[in-house]
Amino acid sequence: EDKVVQSPLSLVVHEGDTVTLNCSYEVTNFRSLLWYKQEKKAPTFLFMLTSSGIEKKSGRLSSILDKKELFSILNITATQTGDSAVYLCALRRNRDDKIIFGKGTRLHILP
Amino acid sequence: GEEVAQTPKHLVRGEGQKAKLYCAPIKGHSYVFWYQQVLKNEFKFLISFQNENVFDETGMPKERFSAKCLPNSPCSLEIQATKLEDSAVYFCASSQSAGDTEAFFGQGTRLTVV
Numbered sequence: 001e002d003k004v005v006q007s008p009l010s011l012v013v014h015e016g017d018t019v020t021l022n023c024s025y026e027v028t029n030f031r032s033l034l035w036y037k038q039e040k041k042a043p044t045f046l047f048m049l050t051s052s053g054i055e056k057k058s059g060r061l062s063s064i065l066d067k068k069e070l071f072s073i074l075n076i077t078a079t080q081t082g083d084s085a086v087y088l089c090a091l092r093r094n095r096d097d098k099i100i101f102g103k104g105t106r107l108h109i110l111p
Numbered sequence: 112g113e114e115v116a117q118t119p120k121h122l123v124r125g126e127g128q129k130a131k132l133y134c135a136p137i138k139g140h141s142y143v144f145w146y147q148q149v150l151k152n153e154f155k156f157l158i159s160f161q162n163e164n165v166f167d168e169t170g171m172p173k174e175r176f177s178a179k180c181l182p183n184s185p186c187s188l189e190i191q192a193t194k195l196e197d198s199a200v201y202f203c204a205s206s207q208s209a210g211d212t213e214a215f216f217g218q219g220t221r222l223t224v225v
Contacts (some may be wrong), residue, residue: 034213042115042202042216088154092214096167097142099204099214101154 002027004091004102012108017079021105023089024071031094033065033072038086038104046074046087076107084109113137115205115217116185123223124193132220133185136205142166143186144206144214145178149199157201160186193224 007022025033032050036043047056049065049072056063060079065072076083086104093100116135124130136143145157156170160180171178175193180186190197200221206214 032213036216042218045213045215048213090154096159097161097206098156098159098167099144100156101146103153 002091002093002100004089004100006087006089006102006105008105009103010106010108012110013079014110015079015081017109018075018077019079019107021074021076021087021089021107022071023073023102025089025091026070027091027093027100029094030067031092031097034090034092034099035063035072035074036088036090038088039084043088079107079109081109081111083107115203115215117201117203117217117220118185119220120218121221121223123225126195126224127192130190130193130197130222130224132188132201132203132222134188134203134205134217135185136203137215140205140207140215142206142214143180144204145186145188146202146204147199148202148219154202157188190222193222195224198222198224 004025032048034048035046047063052067060077063074086106088104089102091100118133141162143160146154158168158171158178159166163180175191178188200219202219203217204214206212
């Protein structure tokens with residue numbers, strides 16, 4: 001069965017720290033891997049990864065995919081309290097375009 | 112529109128009543144997905160559409176849940192005879208059809224069954 005496993009499930013760090021969130025997956029027909037940030041309401045899109053080894057970057061956030069080892073990481077440097085959220089990793093399958101979500105990592109940044 | 116629009120934002124129903132939720136995808140997006148999120152836990156996939164055609168309905172509880180995406184109308188998710196465990200936030204997402212594209216989410220409809 002296709003699945004997405006995120007770790008850790010929750011993380012508490014101090015402002016200014018760097019965090020790495022992990023996402024491993026099993027899928028029969030990979031299309032893309034997606035990262036979302038969910039604060040109070042709708043998940044907001046962060047990154048879409050389709051190729052191994054190519055880092056995607058947006059400000060203090062970056063992400064990379066390893067299709068051989070079947071995982072992705074999301075890095076946040078110099079964390080701020082506004083980074084506190086649930087970070088969701090999701091997999092999009094090729095055969096039916098279904099998007100399968102992990103359970104998320106709840107990140108809390110202490111001031 | 113430029114964003115996925117879900118209505119209503121909140122819906123309260125007594126057990127056994129019907130609930131109907133609406134989703135207008137981003138203009139030009141032909142895929143629509145419905146997800147159920149209970150208590151900030153994982154997203155449970157319900158159903159997806161490609162234009163007005165059901166693409167994948169493997170997540171739908173068949174007895175009470177139904178959904179439609181008709182031309183020139185918002186998509187809808189209907190729950191007949193709601194139960195307490197249907198209380199959740201229902202998210203709709205849309206994406207373009209071609210190529211590797213991301214899905215964008217609406218703000219969700221919070222359904223509370225009392």
